[in-house]
Amino acid sequence: MAADRRHGGTARKAILERLRGAPYRGSGFDRDTVMAGATPVPASGSNRFDHFVARVRASGASLAEVDSGAEVYSAMTHWLADHGGATELVTGTDAAIHELGQHRRDGQPELATRPFGEHDRVTLTHACAAIAETGSLVLESGADNPATLSFLPEINIILLRRGDVLGTLDDLWPRLRARGPGLPRCINLVTGPSRTADIEQTIQLGAHGPRHVHVIVYRTSEP
């Protein structure tokens, strides 16, 4: 019952009463101006896709473009060969990934649809969108792309359709709202590999999450 999931009756009542009794005084902005709504920031003028690529690379991730889905698997194998190689790519049930997987040739890494194991190195996920403004990949949690696959491996390869590159963060939200009420459990905006500067302010990659993030962008016939 939804009512059972609301706790803290007296505290809740007291807090809300205090907030309503002596509300926030504000800074003297005109209340109508404040309540009017967010002022979105205009997208940068330059070519959206080029801007996206530049920001992805600036974040420390690598990015490759291929002309069609058929080339994705080879591009992936090629890149992995330069980064320690892999026999298996741990993945979810994402339909696009498995369709692209049909282009796998003998000797190339296999898709492994299972939870991430202690000895796995590489995961393969598919972004639902990307943001040119920040160079971020957007991933929705679920069986298709379990969230933990974005955080556990040494190497995370993220696939993206070129047409899914959006301009700004504000372009993402209407898309999510269109899915209907309720978001997935977790939405991740991934911008580059994991990093920390907690020791002597010196950046180090691969703090807890992946050391390498490789993005492969492919075109489809859809707009």
Add this chain to the structure above:
Amino acid sequence: MKSRATEFDARARRALDDQALQAALSRARSGFVDKRRNAVAECGNFDDLRGAAILARERALLDMAACLERFEARVVANGGEVHWAETGAELNTIVSGICAAAGARRVTRGKSMIGEETGLNQALEDAGLEVTETDLGEYIIQLAGERPSHIIAPAVHKTRAQVSELFASHHERGERPLEEIRDLVDEAREVLRARFLAADVGITGANFLVAETGSAIVVTNEGNGDLTASLPRVHIVIASIDKVVATLEDATALLRVLGRSATGQAMTAYTSLFSGPRQAGDKDGPEQFHVVLLDNGRSSIAGSEFAEILRCIRCGACLNHCPVYMSVGGHAYGWVYPGPMGAVLTPLLTSLPESSRLPDASTLCGRCEEVCPMDIPLPDLLRRHRASAHRQRLDPKRWRFGIALHAWLARRPRLYQWASAAAARLLAMAARGRGYLSRFPIAPGWTAVRELPSPQGTNFLSARIKRGRKDDGR
């Protein structure tokens, strides 16, 4: 957590003599300041972003009660649970209760200043739980048994050698290289990975709570927030009530200034929205999702003359640009929040008598206000605390005497003018024509390292009056 803000003077003196701390602070100062400046310059329209962010914050604060109710309704509709705590102790009890009900033994924590405020780790350990901080900086200070000294970089006061020593003594791994930062980070990755996987409950903070969708937004660079939230069977979000924002667009406006102000990043590596427990078909994620909302004084601040401090988004820019913070570090402030925002907030969340030294520890230079992405008038708020402290007779007796004496003189213009003219003549004589004084009795500490320029022998008012008499032909 008990406040030690009354010890500020002694702690600050010790901090100034601490060579390792001074080395760490000077590295941090240039790092943070330069990165922020570059990010602002690269962005080109930072002031527009700041304006939009302030309006987003105001929208939620003006409507806080309704936003919180909307947030609660959405979390519950998503299958999560919402709890309310008036005090830190209540929050600790609630979190311990959730852990006990889940039969938990091991807890991982993402960084949250709320947990520091309430002393959560101690409460959980008292209840028999094993608690591991997973943010690398927080993990380092957990090993050292210390408190965070900065709200973004908790271990900013530690040198590489100190971290190396901590790891060598706490991790049983035999002889291995621990000199390089890469070795330290790699070792932390391995050690903490085991803790992530073994945890029953993961507790994170939230940078923002989105009322529209019932989401907690967690921003990290390491990815530890996500491993804390997504691996265990229970995810608890602890957040203060002023973290609520109305819409996803409002959250976006705030995210745009947060990263740039804090670490000079337009976007951190991981910005995640958590909106509930695992859904049908999910292969991973927690079975339970709880949000514990903490008041601990915020609802009273909202209607007070200090309301604007609630706009703070915890970016740390004011700390990074404060000459006082960057000289003595965060531990001198004696509680959870250091620097300018800490000097304003600590008296409000604890009490002014316990912390009146903090608003005094400022030259009111105003750099904090300049860099604050929320335009919080920090020097004004510090002055208000000082005025309150004076009214409550919390300031030292000799200051009160000096202020009273000055006030007495200032109300008698003729006497004031005579006294200041006499003082000017005396000081000029004492300077013996050199133009400066190398010693000044009332301020020996100041003149120990500076020269006090002396007056010429007359003062402006006397000269003006004299000139006025001449001009009038008197």
